[in-house]
Amino acid sequence: MQRNHFDTEHNLFRDAFAAFLDKEVVPHQEEWEAAGMVDRSVWAKAGEMGFLLPWADEEYGGAGLKDFRYEQIMCEELARINEPGFMIPLHSALCGPYIAEYGSAQQKACWLPGIVRGETIxxxxxxxxxxxxxxxxxxxxxxxxxxxxxxxxxxxxxxxxxxxxxxxxxxxxxxxxxxxxxxxxxxxxxxxxxxxxxxxxxxxxxxxxxxxxxxxxxxxxxxxxxxxxxxFFYLMNMLAQERLTNACGAVAGAEAAL
Ligand SMILES: Cc1cc2nc3c(=O)[nH]c(=O)nc-3n(C[C@H](O)[C@H](O)[C@H](O)COP(=O)(O)OP(=O)(O)OC[C@H]3O[C@@H](n4cnc5c(N)ncnc54)[C@H](O)[C@@H]3O)c2cc1C
The missing domain is CATH 2.40.110.10 (Butyryl-CoA Dehydrogenase, subunit A, domain 2)
Known part of the structure; x- marks a missing residue:
């Protein structure tokens, strides 16, 4: 299906993220499957590259990219390489937003920088x-x-x-x-x-x-x-975005399989 909702910036981001996955994730997938979990060092590498919570404000180390299409791209690329364990969408698009949305200024200052860096999973x-x-x-x-x-x-x-x-x-x-x-x-x-x-x-x-x-x-x-x-209200509010990331990953996974 023809898609026209990504612009040049998104395409560059996709290329960079795909290259990161090919270098830092694909070579380890067999080992991670056997271990039942990914190596936590990959989280810090993703943080260093700016792939975690790209929407977070700059004061917390983010890029301020409040645009769900970046999350969509990451869901799609993770599905392309069939990597369900390195759960950037859960970290970035589901859990992180609870702290940004409902956390106090003190909680955000305390937790978001480490979360953006991939040190706090x-x-x-x-x-x-x-x-x-x-x-x-x-x-x-x-x-x-x-x-x-x-x-x-x-x-x-x-x-x-x-x-x-x-x-x-x-x-x-x-x-x-x-x-x-x-x-x-x-x-x-x-x-x-x-x-x-x-x-x-x-x-x-x-x-x-x-x-x-x-x-x-x-x-x-x-x-x-x-x-x-x-x-309960916070969960109902935020689970909508989780379902959207699941749907993005599911469609991309099906396309990759076909
Ligand atoms: C791989 C994996 C990762 C997960 N990660 C997390 C996580 O990080 N955090 C977390 O909190 N949870 C997580 N979950 C749990 C997940 O959110 C639950 O499995 C989900 O909410 C469904 O709950 P359940 O498995 O108890 O199924 P149930 O609620 O028992 O549902 C069983 C079936 O009945 C249907 N059903 C239920 N109620 C109704 C109804 N009223 N009318 C009609 N049909 C109904 C459901 O659609 C489903 O098909 C994960 C689950 C899996 C499999």
Missing amino acids: LAVAMTEPAAGSDLAGMRTTAVDKGDHWLLNGSKVFISNGYLADLVIVAAKTDPANKHAMGLFLVERGMQGFERGKKLKKLGMHSQDTAELFFNDVKVPKENLLGDAKGG
Whole structure:
């Protein structure tokens, strides 16, 4: 199908990203599939080249390219080489925007530069064994303990589950209201935060899809994103862009296969 929505800048970006993948990703794909995850060094290389969160403001190290077509190009090129484990779209187009959109000035200044550089890898943890499509059924809770939130529960099918340094965790915050949930920034190394096994899948072998466990994790108050009861709305708002990236990758993957 003839497409005319990309201009010269986009085409140059595509050439640069495709060349990056051919040099830094394709030679390692077999090894990453066997390991069940990509090597984290490729994230830093992508950050150095400006491929992570290109939309982020310059003060955070981004290029300020607020144009979804750059995300589309990356989805398409990753699909062209059949690389599902190096999840730039999840990091850049799904998780990063939660921090940019709902984070405080302090949270953005603290986290976005490392995320743009590929030093802080992101994941989002919504799904639970009994809560997939119906997120309102989740059981993970966060209880306000005055100077911190106490997080308890478990998540499943979390992409970047092993590599992630910062996980956006959805948890219920009011037992009387099933839609009241908060989004909490849980950091690698927080006491009580554990990763379970990497899940075996039919395909996508280089993607570290994993279980995550939260046992009495004390999450500092400053790690709550936005409103403690607004998380359900934030998820519904941001998941639209995730679906768009999935669709871009799926169409490009089908074209590559044909
Ligand atoms: C490879 C992979 C990576 C993932 N990465 C992440 C991640 O990073 N973070 C995260 O939080 N989650 C992740 N997930 C989980 C994913 O978001 C869920 O699988 C998805 O939300 C569906 O939930 P479920 O698997 O429990 O299926 P269910 O919700 O049980 O649905 C099963 C089937 O029933 C259908 N269905 C459900 N409800 C209805 C209804 N009311 N009416 C009609 N049909 C219905 C669904 O369409 C589906 O076909 C990942 C999953 C996979 C496979």
